[in-house]
Amino acid sequence: xxxxxxxxxxxxxxxxxxxxxxxxxxxxxxxxxxxxxxxxxxxxxxxxxxxxxxxxxxxxxxxxxxxxxxxxxxxxxxxxxxxxxxxxxxxxxxxxxxxxxxxxxxxxxxxxxxxxxxxxxxxxxxxxxxxxxxxxxxxxxxxxxxxxxxxxxxxxxxxxxxxxxxxxxxxxxxxxxxxxxxxxxxxxxxxxxxxxxxxxxxxxxxxxxxxxxxxxxxxxxxxxxxxxxxxxxxxxxxxx
Amino acid sequence: xxxxxxxxxxxxxxxxxxxxxxxxxxxxxxxxxxxxxxxxxxxxxxxxxxxxxxxxxxxxxxxxxxxxxxxxxxxxxxxxxxxxxxxxxxxxxxxxxxxxxxxxxxxxxxxxxxxxxxxxxxxxxxxxxxxxxxxxxxxxxxxxxxxxxxxxxxxxxxxxxxxxxxxxxxxxxxxxxxxxxxxxxxxxxxxxxxxxxxxxxxxxxxxxxxxxxxxxxx
Numbered sequence: 001x002x003x004x005x006x007x008x009x010x011x012x013x014x015x016x017x018x019x020x021x022x023x024x025x026x027x028x029x030x031x032x033x034x035x036x037x038x039x040x041x042x043x044x045x046x047x048x049x050x051x052x053x054x055x056x057x058x059x060x061x062x063x064x065x066x067x068x069x070x071x072x073x074x075x076x077x078x079x080x081x082x083x084x085x086x087x088x089x090x091x092x093x094x095x096x097x098x099x100x101x102x103x104x105x106x107x108x109x110x111x112x113x114x115x116x117x118x119x120x121x122x123x124x125x126x127x128x129x130x131x132x133x134x135x136x137x138x139x140x141x142x143x144x145x146x147x148x149x150x151x152x153x154x155x156x157x158x159x160x161x162x163x164x165x166x167x168x169x170x171x172x173x174x175x176x177x178x179x180x181x182x183x184x185x186x187x188x189x190x191x192x193x194x195x196x197x198x199x200x201x202x203x204x205x206x207x208x209x210x211x212x213x214x215x216x217x218x219x220x221x222x223x224x225x226x227x228x229x230x231x232x233x234x235x236x237x238x239x240x
Numbered sequence: 241x242x243x244x245x246x247x248x249x250x251x252x253x254x255x256x257x258x259x260x261x262x263x264x265x266x267x268x269x270x271x272x273x274x275x276x277x278x279x280x281x282x283x284x285x286x287x288x289x290x291x292x293x294x295x296x297x298x299x300x301x302x303x304x305x306x307x308x309x310x311x312x313x314x315x316x317x318x319x320x321x322x323x324x325x326x327x328x329x330x331x332x333x334x335x336x337x338x339x340x341x342x343x344x345x346x347x348x349x350x351x352x353x354x355x356x357x358x359x360x361x362x363x364x365x366x367x368x369x370x371x372x373x374x375x376x377x378x379x380x381x382x383x384x385x386x387x388x389x390x391x392x393x394x395x396x397x398x399x400x401x402x403x404x405x406x407x408x409x410x411x412x413x414x415x416x417x418x419x420x421x422x423x424x425x426x427x428x429x430x431x432x433x434x435x436x437x438x439x440x441x442x443x444x445x446x447x448x449x450x451x452x453x454x455x456x457x458x
Contacts, residue, residue, distance in 0.1 A: 050361050077367035087362035091381050100376060101366035146362075153366055 001026045001188050002047060002157060007056035009042055016042045018212040020056070024157075027186045031199040031220070034209035035235060040192045043209065044161050047190065048079045061156070077105060080150030084162040086142040088134040088149070094121070095130040098149045105153070113152070120148035124178050140171030144178055151182075158182065160191040196240060200224060208232045248428055251419050258412040259436050265329070265401045265411060266440075269336030270394050276337060277344025285349055295345070302342035307400055311335040315407040332404035332411075340397050347389045351382035384455050391448035395441045402437070412436055 002024040009017040016039045024030050032040045045051040047058060053066050060075050089097050098117035102108040108116070121127045124144040134142055143163055150158060160179065164172040176198050183189060183202045193199065199206050200220045207217040208229075216223060216232045224240070227233045283295035302310065315331035323330075355378050363373035405413035412433050419429035 048365055050365065073364075073367050073369055076365055079365075081362075081365035083358060083362060085356075085358050087356075087358035089359065089362070089377055089381075091384070101363075101368060104372050104376060105367045150366070 001028070001061060002190070003059040004047070005057045005059070007043070007046060007053065007058060009039070009046060009051060009054045016212050017046070020214060022207065022214070024188060024190060026188055028204045029183045029189045029191065029202055030205050030207060031203035032190065032192045032207045032209060033194070033196070033199060038209045039212040040209045041161055044159050044190060044192050047159055048076050048081055050081075073105070077153050078156045080153060080155035080158045082143070082146050082150055082158065082160045082163045084165050086139070086146045086166070088142055088146055090134050093130070094126070094132050094134065094137070094145050097134065097145060098152045101149070102152050116152060117148070120151050121145075124148045125174075138171060139167045140174045143167065143175045147178055147182075157188045157190070160189065160193065162192050162194065164193065164195055194239065196224070208235065210235065243428060244423075244425065247419065247423050247425065248432065251415065251429070254415040254418070255412065255432060255436065258410060258415040261329075261409065261411040262398070262401055263440065265332050265336060265404055265409070266394070266398045268333045269340050269397050269401065272333070272337035273340030273344050273397070276341035278348055280341055280345035281348030281352070284345060285352065299342045299345055302339050307335065307339050308403055308406070310339055311403050311407055328404065328407040328409035331407050332401065332409045336397060336401060339400075340393060343393050344390065347386050347393065350389075351386040352378060354385055355381050387448060387452050387455070391445060394444055394448075398440050398444065399437060
């Protein structure tokens with residue numbers, strides 16, 4: 001589903017990703033953890049080419065997105081993304097946020113897009129906020145709208161870039177709940193997060209990154225309870 | 241300072257015609273300047289330094305030199321170069337448009353760049369092209385922020401259109417100067433012109449503040 005081969009990324013002389021190799025299978029939930037500055041967000045952003053790739057290849061369902069001939073806009077419709085800062089469109093109502101991309105990119109009719117949008121809002125428990133503007137929502141509600149907006153394109157893969165890091169603690173649960181539900185439904189997910197509980201409960205696999213490298217990866221129980229690498233142990237002792 | 245009302249009455253039709261031309265020059269300047277400014281602003285934002293460079297030079301030249309110099313150059317040198325003769329109205333419209341385009345380009349650029357880059361990323365991550373993201377996500381938000389500085393620029397433009405009187409375009413200030421020349425009076429023509437300019441700029445700022453308030457509550 002996702003295949004990352006020898007991915008390297010630098011900003012000028014600053015090397016952020018050194019040599020990343022990851023394969024994500026369909027319906028798998030991969031959780032990426034690591035200290036800040038470890039390159040985990042950059043890695044995630046390379047998967048849908050929000051960051052240009054310095055070297056290496058990223059294949060999404062067999063399509064090499066580093067190939068200039070690939071239609072990146074088409075690939076992106078298959079890869080939903082949820083951001084730490086939500087990035088809802090403040091000039092549009094909640095329902096319009098969700099309807100915009102299906103209508104403009106997929107040429108879905110307004111009627112159908114609205115129907116689908118309301119369905120998704122029901123799924124994230126915000127049907128009554130359809131006509132509200134994002135500014136009037138709490139952080140947790142905004143993030144749930146952002147998830148619904150990404151799902152409106154019916155992506156095959158969902159990327160989550162620290163989706164709960166900008167939230168007040170009491171709102172983290174409602175967002176994680178939606179994500180758990182998605183995982184249960186079989187969505188392929190790559191989640192960068194600091195929520196170790198979520199990683200343990202939902203993750204099929206946990207990747208620990210540090211210094212632009214994958215230090216260790218394993219099933220959650222193994223990685224959290226029996227970390228092999230010193231750096232993993234040091235990190236886990238601080239966060240658990 | 242005894243006001244001679246009779247000469248004001250005599251000049252009233254001229255002031256009216258002049259006011260209409262002032263409005264026309266300003267509108268033309270605003271319209272052409274806005275369209276040109278949008279393109280120049282987008283040009284200056286291009287990532288390729290060689291392509292964006294000429295747009296930067298354009299903005300520097302028109303913002304860095306007095307409009308009086310620009311209108312003289314355009315009226316006496318540029319327009320004759322292309323048409324073989326002079327035309328005050330054409331020179332005035334050209335100068336106002338080219339000059340305001342430089343300022344408006346910077347207003348557009350600042351407005352677009354003030355939008356959080358997460359907005360573009362979110363739009364692109366949903367599969368929108370760069371143009372779609374600009375059109376449906378970035379520009380509508382940027383436009384709201386551009387209204388106050390654009391309003392300022394339009395008001396400046398109305399006032400600077402008075403420079404057209406120096407190239408014999410018969411606008412408001414031209415008739416003021418004509419009246420002074422004929423009767424050797426200064427209070428009547430210039431107070432009249434000042435009041436009319438004030439009326440024009442106040443009307444425009446009223447319209448703009450209405451527009452701003454309407455967009456703010458949306």
